[in-house]
Amino acid sequence: MNKLLVVGTVAFDAIETPFGKTMKILGGSGTYVGLAASQFEVQTGIVSVVGGDFPNSYLEILHSKGINTQGIEIIKEGKTFFWSGKYHNDMNSRNTLITELNVLEDFKPFVPAGFKDANIVMLGNLHPLVQNSVIEQMSKKPTLIVLDTMNFWMNIALDELHAVLKKVDVITINDEEARQLSGEYSLVNAAKKIHEMGPKYVVIKKGEHGALLFNEGNMFFAPALPLAEVFDPTGAGDTFAGGFCGYLAKTGDISFENMKNAIIYGSNLASFCVEKFGTERMQELTSDEVTKRLQAFKDLTQFNIKLS
């Protein structure tokens, strides 16, 4: 079985949307990536850090999905990373209410021996130096290194971000951040500039407007599934990345044609993630549901024009 190594946050989230609000619940980019990837026959390991306040039951959720948590360091005297946010009525914008870095502040990622030869490495949204440290711990060059980042790191660690970008194959980034990183408004031009920074593949996430995959003149688009209700968008981007990486890890095929399928799977899984608060929907999601929704994506996008 192919191995997927994920570095990202494992955290507490408190979320408020027009539909309600939660207490501190299980969250974090590593969590969402891992849960999404667990839909595929892949050995997934998460590298992260939590505090002594992190409930064992949350780790059990990950274990129950076959996710290896050896790489999740528990700092007994520390507190788990906590994020709280409130979504506006349109669900497309949100305010961060609280960010407590806690144990994340001095996070030194440790890659367990069993994952130093992972086929695919997903570097979740963390400081570029942390991302780089994971790459350096690999004993074997991975088939594919995927990196996610955000404007925060562009603002405070741009040089380090550029350094790690030279080592990665795929970047996943949202549209506004792609514009910031490249200085280009057009996403086509932005992808071209980011490509020159290192990644052969550029995935631009546009939230409810879908995702674009670019690779040297090739371009593919996966829409988001239009939904009657978006309950909570938290984790949708990470779930998308987890579906993308999980599918590529399972198939072991990193051709552009197969990456198309991978971003469709990413979009597929993300469409479930937003249906309930936090990780709730991803915890209960079955492969039958995923397969059925794949048909919805085909119906949504596939056409058959016969040229006369």
Add this chain to the structure above:
Amino acid sequence: MNKLLVVGTVAFDAIETPFGKTMKILGGSGTYVGLAASQFEVQTGIVSVVGGDFPNSYLEILHSKGINTQGIEIIKEGKTFFWSGKYHNDMNSRNTLITELNVLEDFKPFVPAGFKDANIVMLGNLHPLVQNSVIEQMSKKPTLIVLDTMNFWMNIALDELHAVLKKVDVITINDEEARQLSGEYSLVNAAKKIHEMGPKYVVIKKGEHGALLFNEGNMFFAPALPLAEVFDPTGAGDTFAGGFCGYLAKTGDISFENMKNAIIYGSNLASFCVEKFGTERMQELTSDEVTKRLQAFKDLTQFNIKLS
């Protein structure tokens, strides 16, 4: 040859974008719809009104594309409808600088005898009473009546809009306007509500984010082609509608499957429209270019997931 009847404005536009600005040039919803539809083997007729200041050379442009202009009334002592707008840097928002209704103020549309039996009727963005008057002049029930509208008419003539909506098969509307008309934020729910107002098919235009087609539980999405440069978005929505109607008129097939193809053609043609100022690109566009770009749309959207 099937007939397409278009009612819409034939007008002067003066456009300013970050790339430059134009004098008064040929514009209007009827013009853009007609030029797009002229890409198909269809007999297209435009119903509109212009003033004595409207150059014969502009009518010649339409004639050269095989468009019938018998229904374009020329009021010698009147002035042609004039719109001027300025696009912001992101090309997604614009300010209207000037709107001079002129001859449009008392527009009484007149459907020429040869088009009273048109197969497809496209009611461009005009007062709902004008749209209704065109329907009432038809001697034969058209295969399909398509209506475009905007927030302006919702604000000043909502009852008349609801009345005409009961008679149409397809509505094309942008996302914000769909939300306003339905009172629903989710486009899935908005389409459902609008469907209940009359139209069996609801096409929601999302500009650079593509277009959605809804029909009783079925849903299809055509992306906009991501472009390195959008030169001038004026007329893109009408070009989209013209491609949609033109393709349906040519094929004579109004099944949901064929409507998928029609909105892909709409998006295809719209992707050319924005490449130059005003109607310039549409005037020179060849069917070879359209066919070639169809391949770009296939590359962008078609995938082949084999379930194991």
